[in-house]
Amino acid sequence: GENVEQHPSTLSVQEGDSAVIKCTYSDSASNYFPWYKQELGKRPQLIIDIRSNVGEKKDQRIAVTLNKTAKHFSLHITETQPEDSAVYFCAASPLNNNDMRFGAGTRLTVKP
Amino acid sequence: GAGVSQSPSNKVTEKGKDVELRCDPISGHTALYWYRQSLGQGLEFLIYFQGNSAPDKSGLPSDRFSAERTGGSVSTLTIQRTQQEDSAVYLCASSRQGGETQYFGPGTRLLVL
Numbered sequence: 001g002e003n004v005e006q007h008p009s010t011l012s013v014q015e016g017d018s019a020v021i022k023c024t025y026s027d028s029a030s031n032y033f034p035w036y037k038q039e040l041g042k043r044p045q046l047i048i049d050i051r052s053n054v055g056e057k058k059d060q061r062i063a064v065t066l067n068k069t070a071k072h073f074s075l076h077i078t079e080t081q082p083e084d085s086a087v088y089f090c091a092a093s094p095l096n097n098n099d100m101r102f103g104a105g106t107r108l109t110v111k112p
Numbered sequence: 113g114a115g116v117s118q119s120p121s122n123k124v125t126e127k128g129k130d131v132e133l134r135c136d137p138i139s140g141h142t143a144l145y146w147y148r149q150s151l152g153q154g155l156e157f158l159i160y161f162q163g164n165s166a167p168d169k170s171g172l173p174s175d176r177f178s179a180e181r182t183g184g185s186v187s188t189l190t191i192q193r194t195q196q197e198d199s200a201v202y203l204c205a206s207s208r209q210g211g212e213t214q215y216f217g218p219g220t221r222l223l224v225l
Contacts, residue, residue, distance in 0.1 A: 093211040
């Protein structure tokens with residue numbers, strides 16, 4: 001089955017700086033890569049996802065890049081704000097397959 | 113439309129008692145997942161239902177844990193003879209089909225005394 005590793009486990013940045021979280025996966029059949037944000041005491045919520053037919057996707061301050069050859073993908077947050085502070089989870093899955101596995105999470109703290 | 117709902121939101125029980133946790137997925141979603149999240153930890157996969165197929169129970173930590181999904185909609189996770197280490201938030205998620213975007217419920221916070 002799929003195995004997803006996520007780094008770093010904790011990340012602290014100054015407001016306005018960029019934050020990068022990286023994930024690697026093991027199953028070359030994986031072709032769907034979502035990112036979830038979980039604020040303290042709340043449910044995980046999808047913030048962005050990417051499918052393997054594209055290498056990069058952007059949505060305002062958030063971008064995700066995918067390198068299928070190296071089997072890794074990254075989340076980039078620019079101009080970070082205190083409200084970006086949360087735990088971020090990456091995941092990988094083959095489409096139409098239940099084998100979606102989550103990374104262990106990254107706790108991001110944005111200091112004002 | 114309505115999202116994934118779970119009940120109860122909080123449950124306190126005594127060690128050794130059985131508990132039932134309920135999940136109502138988004139209407140029309142064929143896939144349903146249960147996860148466990150201990151304090152400050154990641155998402156531990158427990159079980160997955162897809163349509164009428166046999167569930168994937170590979171994540172259930174022991175035979176005290178079981179789950180059902182009746183009529184392809186509502187699901188119940190049952191923990192028998194609860195132990196203190198079962199204390200966690202139990203999250204349910206649903207998706208249109210397996211491998212697609214999962215939408216999470218608010219979770220049930222279980223505390224076993």
